[in-house]
Amino acid sequence: MDNTFCISRDDFIKKIRPFIGKNIVKILSGIRRCGKSVMLRLIQQELLVNGVENANILAMNFDTFEDNTSQSPEALYAIIKQKAQAAKGKVYVFLDEIQVLPGWEKLVNSCFTELNADIYVSGSNSQMLSPEYATYLGGRYVMFTVYPFSFKEAVSAFKLYGKNLAPKEAFAHYLVYGGMPFIYQLNFDDFSIRQYLRDIADSILLKDITARYNIRDVELLKRIILFLFSNIGNMFSTVSIQNYLKRDKRNLSWETIHNYIDHCKTACLLLPVKQESISGKQLLKAAEKIYITDHGLREAIYGNNRNDISQVLENIVYLELLRNDYNVTVGKAGLNEIDFIARKNNETVYIQVAYLLASPETIEREFSVYARVTDNFPKYVLSLDEFDMSRNGIKHINIVDFLTSGQGVYI
Incomplete structure (x- = not known):
């Protein structure tokens, strides 16, 4: 058994626990190797602890040879049906990396409607429930996104494998290599x-993007991904990508560039963030930033995480907000930009991220972006500084403290 099974991902389990045993399909989506399989096993462990017999649990992994697509949905349904008929009471069905199975949505729907089954599905595809798929399930599902380790989980992993590191040392490692569990x-x-990490990136590129969308010019796709990796946290446009490609005498249409980026989003590799106007509170068309689901992949493919520390810190904070179920946008206030506007449960929080507040000019720049924000919601500046520089009602927090204490403490 994979030792990552021993790392309790409590924050995620708390989200899914209310739905365990309920008459609704549980779908786990996330990038390859982020821990979806482990999460499914943790749920199975929870079932066993609560008295479910092992004979009532059926787990299949479609990313292996044994359970791959050589079996039709009809054949798999027959296997699950046999298990359900032999079980005493409800059968708990776990279908891991199911997106590789053509017709998976029909299989899941049949199990749900015809068998006494509690169903859990995982896949490396953010659009597993595209409109045509969702039609089969008829709204009878709940979706969870699994992300790589948070910094808190990374610290737990260090301890599990005998590395009791000081917070600064642990964060220095996390900053470069990210949170992929293995x-x-x-x-x-x-x-x-x-x-x-390069092998993970290759698997995403070849299996989840190139093969799925029948892309022939893989080298050109790699160039676009490299450009986006280098520009995480920056506003981007198709024009900037086209200019980047023209340096190597390559041309690509606006539509194709957008398609490639959408494919990367669907493979859970890239995460878009829309920009909104502070004054009008509306989203700005064609204004978007890109972040990456795991910044360790950036280091493996592009490098420079230490040199581009401000960008990587933004990426880390953004992922932390997503893990805590915030809806996040980028704020536009005149000529200034607020890194993140995060909303949840009718509450809003503003967050500005910096590396170090090393000069009066930097301090003024990071705090003054809030001058145009007229509401009374909390406003924060996060940096790696250890001294509290809070002022004018704007709270300054050390990023490592923010990540280890849990951002919910502050909001």
Whole structure:
């Protein structure tokens, strides 16, 4: 059994626990190797602890040879039906990486409507429930996004594998290598970590993007991904990508560039953030930033996480907000930009992210962006500084404290 099974991802389990055993399909979506399979096993463990018999649990992984697409949905349904008929009471069905199975949505719907089954599905595709798929399930599902380790989970992983690091040292590692669970078993070996992360990136590129969308010019797709990796946290446009490609005498249409980016989003690799006007409170068309689901992949493919620390810190904070179920946009206030406007449960919080507040000019720049914000919702500046520089009602917090204490403490 994978040792990551021993790391309790409590924040996620708390979200899914109210739905365990309920008459609704549970769907887990997320990038490859982020821990979806482990989450399914943690749910199975919870079932066993609560008295469910092992004979009532059926788990299949479609990313392996044994359970791959060589079996039709009809054949798989027959297997599940046999299990359900033999079980005493409800059968608990776990279908891992099911997106590779053509017709999976019909299989799930049949199990849901015809069998006494509690169904859990995972996949590396953010659009598993596109309109045609959702039609089959008729709204009888709940969706959860699984992300790589948060910094808090990374610290737990360090301890599990015998590395009781000081917060600064742990964060220095996390900043470079990210949160893909398996890397914490690699004993800080830089070569092995980078090789593993490159292999993940290749799998996403080849299986989840190139093969799925029948892309022929893989090298051109790689160039676009490299450009976006280098520009996380920056506003981007198709024109900037076209200009980037023209340096190598390559041309690509506006539509194709957008398609490639959408494919990367669907593969859970890239995360878009819309920009909104502070004054009008409306989203601005064609204004978008891109972040990456795991900044360790950026280091493995592009490098420079230490040099581009401000961008990477933004990425880390953004992922932390998503993990805590915030709806996030970028704020536009005149000529200034507020890194994140995060909303949940009718509450709003404004967050500005900086590396260090190392000069009066930097302090003024980071705090003054709130001058045009007239509401009374909380406003924060996050940085790696250890001294509290809060002023004018704007709270300054050290980023490591923000991540380890849990951002819910502040909001």
